[in-house]
Amino acid sequence: MARLLKRLPNLPPAERALRVIAGRWKTFVLYHLFDGPKRLSELRRLAPSASQKVLVQQLREMEAHGLVEREIFRQVPPRVDYSLTTLGRSLAPIVASLCEWGRRHATELDELDRVAECETSPIATFLAAPFISAARGRARR
Amino acid sequence: MARLLKRLPNLPPAERALRVIAGRWKTFVLYHLFDGPKRLSELRRLAPSASQKVLVQQLREMEAHGLVEREIFRQVPPRVDYSLTTLGRSLAPIVASLCEWGRRHATELDELDRVAECETSPIATFLAAPFISAARGRARR
Numbered sequence: 474m475a476r477l478l479k480r481l482p483n484l485p486p487a488e489r490a491l492r493v494i495a496g497r498w499k500t501f502v503l504y505h506l507f508d509g510p511k512r513l514s515e516l517r518r519l520a521p522s523a524s525q526k527v528l529v530q531q532l533r534e535m536e537a538h539g540l541v542e543r544e545i546f547r548q549v550p551p552r553v554d555y556s557l558t559t560l561g562r563s564l565a566p567i568v569a570s571l572c573e574w575g576r577r578h579a580t581e582l583d584e585l586d587r588v589a590e591c592e593t594s595p596i597a598t599f600l601a602a603p604f605i606s607a608a609r610g611r612a613r614r
Numbered sequence: 615m616a617r618l619l620k621r622l623p624n625l626p627p628a629e630r631a632l633r634v635i636a637g638r639w640k641t642f643v644l645y646h647l648f649d650g651p652k653r654l655s656e657l658r659r660l661a662p663s664a665s666q667k668v669l670v671q672q673l674r675e676m677e678a679h680g681l682v683e684r685e686i687f688r689q690v691p692p693r694v695d696y697s698l699t700t701l702g703r704s705l706a707p708i709v710a711s712l713c714e715w716g717r718r719h720a721t722e723l724d725e726l727d728r729v730a731e732c733e734t735s736p737i738a739t740f741l742a743a744p745f746i747s748a749a750r751g752r753a754r755r
Binding site for chain 2: 481484485486487488489490491492493494495497500501524538539560563564566567568570571572573574575576577578579581582584586589590591612
């Protein structure tokens with residue numbers, strides 16, 4: 474696992490999780506890597522509005538926090554693949570529930586027209602299924 | 615529901631959720647309000663290191679985002695109670711899973727000595743139970 478560039482400050486555990494997950498393009502990167510490894514060029518194509526500098530910076534932070542692994546293939550031109558660690562993959566149900574809740578929040582504040590559908594990948598949907606069913610069960614009560 | 619002081623920018627739904635939940639003292643306030651309404655003075659006693667200014671600012675933001683309701687009792691000295699809305703209470707399983715994941719993250723990065731136990735309230739534990747059981751079931755596989 475990559476050595477931490479900067480240790481996380483002492484924080485309560487939920488705030489620690491938020492510090493690791495929150496950040497421009499981080500949930501986006503997670504969504505796309507839940508499906509499998511991606512090259513930097515693929516991630517850039519999926520997020521044309523992200524600058525390469527910002528995207529690489531977020532990926533480095535995710536690597537330092539143990540979510541992402543980078544593999545460099547020594548070829549011409551050099552190829553860099555990013556994939557999720559087990560720790561990164563374990564965020565799938567949390568990201569899915571954040572997405573569901575974000576849409577619920579937008580609905581209650583009459584702003585649903587301003588948020589997209591949840592971009593779900595097959596694995597994220599599969600991993601989140603027990604939680605989402607449980608949450609729906611509670612909502613129906 | 616309080617009128618939004620400032621509309622949330624157009625964000626993907628998971629990032630919207632993170633924008634609403636992340637913020638110094640917000641998960642702390644949620645934890646304590648899951649148990650029932652609290653006066654500002656009680657919240658201040660529970661968080662002696664928080665300045666009143668910052669705590670009130672976070673509570674106002676949570677009110678503007680539809681998570682918290684404020685009730686003012688016209689008495690001397692005036693009393694202000696804060697409680698969670700239905701939307702705020704619906705965050706209980708998410709906060710519980712963020713807390714569990716934060717501890718898992720600290721464990722994997724050999725920093726468990728730097729994070730506290732999850733502060734669970736009876737209602738938060740109850741609401742999160744189906745999700746936590748499902749997550750544990752998956753981890754054992």
